Amino acid sequence: MKRVCLGATKLLMVITIMLIIVYGRGITAKAVNVTYEKEKVINLVNKKMTGYINAINVNMDEVDTHVANVKTSNKNLKAKCVSHRYKYSVNTNYEAIQIYATRKGTYYVTFDIVDGNGNCISTEQTRVIVESLKDSFKGYKSIKVGKKNILKKCLEDDYTAKFVDLNTAGKLKIKMKKGYLLKDIRVERWVKSESPRLSSGGNGYADLEYLHLNNGDVLKLSEVCEYHNGEVWDEIKAEKYGDFIFTYTDLIITYIDKRGIERENTITIRSKVK
Incomplete structure (x- = not known):
């Protein structure tokens, strides 16, 4: 009888933990509308770097979300989140990822959208084509x-x-x-x-x-x-x-x-x- 009770207790604990995990994931995976350029073409101003104005603009419909973990597919493309702007009146958030490249080619920028607690909501990607100004x-x-x-x-x-x-x-x-x-x-x-x-x-x-x-x-x-x-x-x-x-x-x-x-x-x- 004791063994049956112990097994039932363990089963109840497992179910409880699973519910917590599922419920927790539900909170973490809160739907956020994210818009940005899926493909971007930038020009080389000279043989070393592109103009400072090149950026991937990310718009989110929640002010407590952020861009995080910005990475590039190649060392020749540099990327960094450099600006943040919030509009509490309409509950929107805008952030810019500045980019420049040292060589022509096709690269990718990946970044996470995270909530206010740092939990990852989604992972996004932009294709970046780098060419000379003459090519454009x-x-x-x-x-x-x-x-x-x-x-x-x-x-x-x-x-x-x-x-x-x-x-x-x-x-x-x-x-x-x-x-x-x-x-x-x-x-x-x-x-x-x-x-x-x-x-x-x-x-x-x-x-x-x-x-x-x-x-x-x-x-x-x-x-x-x-x-x-x-x-x-x-x-x-x-x-x-x-x-x-x-x-x-x-x-x-x-x-x-x-x-x-x-x-x-x-x-x-x-x-x-x-």
């Missing part, structure tokens, strides 16, 4: 402003962009190679303002204008420099600016490559202020 422009047949093909002017070498000197506005016509699809054209340019733009202890009479263009529209260049009639001051000095010699216009082109991945290139046009 290979989808264009030509980028013309008027009769000038600026595609031939926007790279210093395989890794480095340079300013395109252009003083005359003209119709923008972009032709893509077979298998590449033009998606969007945006322009950021400086224009005169009637009211001062306040920033960092100073102001200037220039506004940054954002435009969307259709292929074939006229590309309008910046009218003035960023610091047009500007002033900067603090407790010990005051400075005043007229227009600089040059002003800059950013042409941002978005396209879909042969793999169906959305890509973006920025061409900075430098023009003299008249």
